[in-house]
Amino acid sequence: MNPIPSSRFCRAAFLAACLLALARSGLADPFPALPALNVDIAETSVSGISSGAFMSVQFQVAHSSIVKGAGVVAGGPYYCAQDDAIRATTQCTCTLDPLHQVCSVSPTSADVPALEKATRDFAQKNLIDNPDNLARQRVYVFAGGKDELVPAPVIDQLDDYYRRLAVPAANVKTERWAKAGHTMPTMRYGNACPVTDTPYISDCNFDGAKEILTWIYGPLATAKKTKKPKAGGRFIQFDQTPYLPASQRYSWTTGMDQSGWLYLPAACERGEPCRLHVAFHGCKQGQSYALLRPLPDGSVYYGTTFVRHAGYDTWADANRIAVLFPQAVSIPGLNPNGCWDWWGYTDGNYATRKGVQISTVRAMIDRIASGKR
Template sequence: MKVTDKLPSGLNIQANRVAVAGISSGGFMTTQLQLAYPETFPLAAVLAGGPYDCLKVAGAMAGCLSPSALTDQQLTSAVNRAVQNAKDHSLGDLNLLNHGSIYVLYGTADQVVGTKIAGAVTTFYKKLQATLPTQLAGLQISEDGTHRFGHTFPTYLPPLPDDDCIKSVSPYLGHCGFDGAKNILEHLYPDIKTGDQPDGAAGAITKLRSANSLPPSAAYAGKFVYVYTPKACMNGQPCGLVLALHGCNQNETAIGLKFVRDVGFNRWADDYRVIVVYPQTRTVDQNYGGCWDWWGYTGTQFDTRAAPQMAWLNRLVNRVANLSGH
């Protein structure tokens, strides 16, 4: 695969069909990104993640991992923090989520983040909507916590004898017989109906230099970003975009391109008419195998628009999609 500075020509990305979807630390990052940049990410899907400012209201990382649970008071505090941060312009204009959506997915066998923390994402958004009932009346909130899989990204592949779907082992792409990527895309783009099997039209993976989107050193960006462009999105056809965020120990350093190639979004990209952007973290001692920052290793402003990692991801999407007015 050649390194390039150019995407296929003629991309036509619709701003209202841009989404962020992430697993584990990428799931925590997803909630932060949607609140920090609702003008860029009206749509979001969180897999095995946690609510905004979980660590700040829980007081410690352990309070955001299994078997912990957040109290109603802690979740109310998280909502109040988000609302105040938006008023202070540390987050985006939350009114822009009125026509947006959030989908929450987690497995019943997750023993890392756990069902209580993962399910708290739904409660957070419902409390946020109740706090801003007029502004967020149109926000669509949905959840599915009924499928049996562990702390892994479930794929359509049939279960193996060692059951990596439940055990949650590297590369954290479980053979579950449950297509998590399709399930997420169904909720992000409910207007599109597909068959049981993907169209299968060929697409192309572009390897971009992260430096082109100007990540500061504190963003801990990996050297490359990978972009999958399906045939359906070439030649100017209107399409959406999914920013797909890996979890801890799922970046290129840890597992090569397995997440990029095998997580499942590329299989369905033609059917749902989306390009898929796969940014990578840079692994350092502070981020536990390349996690996205939801606790502050990039700085004290990690949960705001001033966060170097989030600012880079927002800039990356806007450059890839060539969105105007952002």
């Protein structure tokens, strides 16, 4: 999931991006808008893997006033990259050149005291919400013992960051799964658990999505097995562009795809009170990501693999949790792997409320929660 690839990959990604743009230009009908649901915005939670994990931490800090909790799968502390791609890929992760192990990760490489200071400085400038809000949040962290891209010292420094920001130890659960690679763990879908490879989802006999949602919201209900089960929810592909800031709505440098996905439980669609969870995919997991080699089903684009197989929808219906899957897109030369911006490829505001991706996702949340009764 390295964010900075080879020049050969850049050329391939550029060609794929051009083909994708041509395909989009021929779409006859636009994607629908997000629905307004009876959602309490204060019950919003976030999670993600890899770049999505870093983004979930960024969002929980930037908009801490509305976030109930976060799930961090293979991610590190807020503002770890400090607007520096080399720092991101050598001191916060080992992703610059995994083959030759160009990596400087150490127990202090993230410089957590500096990250704490940056957090408080951003709050002083009103660029993020008051970090005191973090003290009431619940945080679930998953770390793979065989993950060589986000090694254990990064996870340790994430825990240290939360301690420094006064998140009670009782509110943070760090799961260190010895046999897992750099992956989203599931009960029965994906690679063998130790594998770090496409689709970065693995059969670990461990339900990561369930553990995240349970830690944040409490014990989950399971779907009742009946002879005539009620209709389940549905996946909706929606137009992301209306939620971009007006000045950047048609700019390819936002890193936002044209469409995203929402899992909508039937109860939420009927107007019953619901909660909202935002799930951020990782690098090379966005729907439009062009693969160097096909998935087992022959797909040349990643498509909805993360959306449909990360495991969130399994728990959504019985617990009335709508799940938002925003989608990032590749930018040749800047972000060819379709990662979320946690090092500054959009601009220097990327980790704050002014960041284009963070503000876009917040606009999506506001729209969904606008049906609150």
